[in-house]
Amino acid sequence: MRLSFILVENTEIDLYIASKLIKGIAGEVVVEKFLSSEDALDHIAFEKTKKADRTIILLDLMMPRLNGADFISLFEALPDRVKDRYQIVIVTSSMNRVELDRLSKRRNVELVIEKPLTREKFKSLLEQIQMDANEKEV
């Protein structure tokens, strides 16, 4: 299964860490990085992403202008054929359990990860994605 990643994160250090972890653990996969959520959404909506079997969007929630929750709402309005290629994983330092709970139930949201994103958390994320993929094949 060919995986690729889109990182939507307005904090430089978190963006750097995430891409380091991905390259270190998942190996040579395509990683597209966005400091602006609006640019990321355009990129997805106009189908400019590199072809892969599955693309994981690592999404920060607290971003200026277009925040993560609004990003998800706009994403949901995209046609199914576009949406179905992606899974959203929220990566956040928010402690607002109610909001996180609500967001984790959205159809395209696979998982919520609490910051900091570490090797351990990223490994278990990869395992979960692999398991999901196997289930779907069976």
Added chain:
Amino acid sequence: MSDKLKILYIDDEPDNLTGFKATFRTQYHIFTAENAGQATELLQKNRDIRVVFCDQRMPGKTGAEYFAEIKGTFPLPIRILITAFADIEAVISAVNQGNIFRYIRKPWIEQDIISAIEESNKFYVANSLLSVKNDELQKAYTELDKFAYSVSHDLRGPLTGILGAIDVAKEMSDINELRDLLVLMEKSVFKLEDYIASMHDYYSSRRGELKISDIDFNMVAEELKDFYRIYTTTNKISFQTVVRQPEAFRSDELMIKMILNNLVTNAIKYQKRNFENKCIDLNISVYDGLATILISDTGIGIPESHFDEIFNLFSRATSLRAGSGIGLYNVKSGLLKLGGKIEVSSVLGEGTVFKLIIPSK
């Protein structure tokens, strides 16, 4: 007029009205009405009427009925019923429904009326204080909510960033990679430090008492230039100041500095990258007790659609640069305390001008 308490007396007997007015006009500002219609008109025009006396027995509407009616439309004035002993049933039900504050037996004596007015006034004052406090409390809660949000984003965010970086760094062996990471970690630490400094400004601009002294804007401008020299030189920004102050100006110096510091920091932070002629101009002129301050920059600009919100707490207009969304909020609340105001004009991609007008104290 005077600052005498405003009292309204309603009675269908003109003689009673005249008597009431004659007795109390030296102590209070008395309004009189012969019927409910007149009374309502007076209440409408004079929103600061404190106490309303009304006779129970009037043609058409009883006093208790009238009070029940105005309880909703004019909730602030204190309502007192004037009644004969035979109407005690009406009084009891009016009291129980919360329609009247107290009642006075007819024929009234001067001392009863005065004590009723004084008691009512105390009650009125306590009540309005309470409602002012309630409003303040509501505002404080709203800001606390925003603060809770900000704690997870602005305090926890940089910390989790550093934690994540440490986790990654443990597995790194390339010293150059480690250095890159250190630069990013340093940025996170600066961000935290910035945030804590602006939280401090936040509290001092809201809670602190003003300390008014003579302000020499030439000195203020020089200090600013000195303070930012390291940043302006390393970033190749030309920082020009022009000060015209032919007269004395009095205000809170720390607050003025906090305001200017925030605006100059922004002007530095939001410069266009890779732009040749980066400039910041600070122009201060003091005339007729008003200081007019213009700060213009050749920065990235602010979209017009964001003009209204940039002064709100935690509002961010761009994701391009680090910021907590507190700076301009502090500027605005500081200016509010000084009785000043601020306007912004900006052209996207060209620069921004902030115009401040501050009165001398």
